[in-house]
Amino acid sequence: MKPRDRLRIAMQKSGRLTEPALELLRRCGLTFRQSRDKLFCFGEGEPVDLLLVRDDDIPGLIAQGVCELGIVGRNVLDEFRLTAGLESEPLAELRPLGFGRCRLSIAVPQEFDYREPAQLAGQRIATSYPGLLGAWLRERGVEAGVVTLAGSVEIAPKLGTADAICDLVQSGGTLVANQLREADVLLESEAVLAGPQALPADERGDLAELLLKRLDGVIQVRESRLLLLQTPRHALDAVTRLLPGGPQPTLLPVAGQPDQLMLQALCAGEVSWRQLEEIKKAGAREMFVLPVEKMLA
Numbered sequence: 592m593k594p595r596d597r598l599r600i601a602m603q604k605s606g607r608l609t610e611p612a613l614e615l616l617r618r619c620g621l622t623f624r625q626s627r628d629k630l631f632c633f634g635e636g637e638p639v640d641l642l643l644v645r646d647d648d649i650p651g652l653i654a655q656g657v658c659e660l661g662i663v664g665r666n667v668l669d670e671f672r673l674t675a676g677l678e679s680e681p682l683a684e685l686r687p688l689g690f691g692r693c694r695l696s697i698a699v700p701q702e703f704d705y706r707e708p709a710q711l712a713g714q715r716i717a718t719s720y721p722g723l724l725g726a727w728l729r730e731r732g733v734e735a736g737v738v739t740l741a742g743s744v745e746i747a748p749k750l751g752t753a754d755a756i757c758d759l760v761q762s763g764g765t766l767v768a769n770q771l772r773e774a775d776v777l778l779e780s781e782a783v784l785a786g787p788q789a790l791p792a793d794e795r796g797d798l799a800e801l802l803l804k805r806l807d808g809v810i811q812v813r814e815s816r817l818l819l820l821q822t823p824r825h826a827l828d829a830v831t832r833l834l835p836g837g838p839q840p841t842l843l844p845v846a847g848q849p850d851q852l853m854l855q856a857l858c859a860g861e862v863s864w865r866q867l868e869e870i871k872k873a874g875a876r877e878m879f880v881l882p883v884e885k886m887l888a
């Protein structure tokens with residue numbers, strides 16, 4: 592293979608991960624010129640190009656050194672890691688990315704009274720994830736038949752070609768539509784940044800490191816919320832105890848109301864309605880939760 596000095600990132604050409612992955616890269620300061628065939632996008636600012644491919648091909652492209660990084664579901668990455676030959680370059684999950692959340696689950700027909708994995712012994716389970724399912728069954732000492740299908744796995748029990756399935760679930764709507772119910776979870780998945788276990792020791796490796804740092808900043812800001820509220824001084828301890836994780840809050844006086852304080856807290860994650868209601872019960876008023884656009888400590 593010809594030596595390259597530009598970094599290549601593989602991502603899904605068209606599917607659930609495409610838009611959020613492009614948005615994430617844009618937030619990291621990467622913009623691309625769309626090429627006519629749309630399989631290769633040339634990076635405009637930084638020397639970073641995009642390969643647009645089927646998501647299933649992404650781990651293999653990294654393992655072959657065709658690209659250095661890839662944005663792909665953990666389900667696809669882990670399946671590749673379990674089924675790729677020993678000679679294949681080992682891959683790493685470099686960062687979880689917080690979108691494309693779903694789970695890989697066992698689902699059974701409504702009438703199957705599932706309580707434990709041992710009940711799957713001797714059953715036929717249809718899946719597109721034979722590696723992950725096989726490992727899960729082995730760990731539990733369950734011997735079951737694994738029927739590998741490329742898609743439309745949910746239909747297999749109805750067709751009589753399987754007794755249960757192992758497939759991705761998000762809302763559960765597809766299972767309900769096929770008279771199935773979720774019985775056990777094998778893997779909690781989300782989109783991840785995948786790469787080789789050792790990044791190349793050249794400009795591409797340096798670029799990948801730079802990108803990882805930017806990504807960390809983007810993820811931190813994306814998940815941060817600024818909480819503003821007013822509290823009587825006597826309730827300050829109770830209110831502070833209920834604040835979601837983050838650095839110490841800032842306290843400010845409220846003009847003309849010496850017994851009141853304005854509190855400002857940077858929270859590390861979402862602030863739920865339930866948390867707000869609890870904080871309000873402790874005495875807080877005038878509460879605002881604001882997204883954080885940029886942060887420079």
Ligand SMILES: Nc1ncnc2c1ncn2[C@@H]1O[C@H](COP(=O)(O)OP(=O)(O)OP(=O)(O)O)[C@@H](O)[C@H]1O
Binds near residue numbers: 691693780781
């Ligand atoms: N219902 C869902 N909700 C959220 N995320 C999902 C859902 N189904 C799958 N995903 C995640 O999104 C990834 C891509 O899903 P998608 O359905 O777009 O893939 P695909 O049909 O295999 O596409 P491709 O044409 O690239 O092979 C999955 O591997 C999984 O990580």
Ligand SMILES: O=P(O)(O)OC[C@H]1O[C@H](OP(=O)(O)OP(=O)(O)O)[C@H](O)[C@@H]1O
Binds near residue numbers: 743745760
């Ligand atoms: O729990 P739910 O919210 O219903 O989502 C789960 C479904 O989503 C995915 O399929 P998708 O809709 O992408 O169809 P495909 O696999 O046939 O492409 C997955 O393979 C499940 O079938």
Ligand SMILES: [Mg+2]
Binds near residue numbers: 645646647
């Ligand atoms: Mg696919």
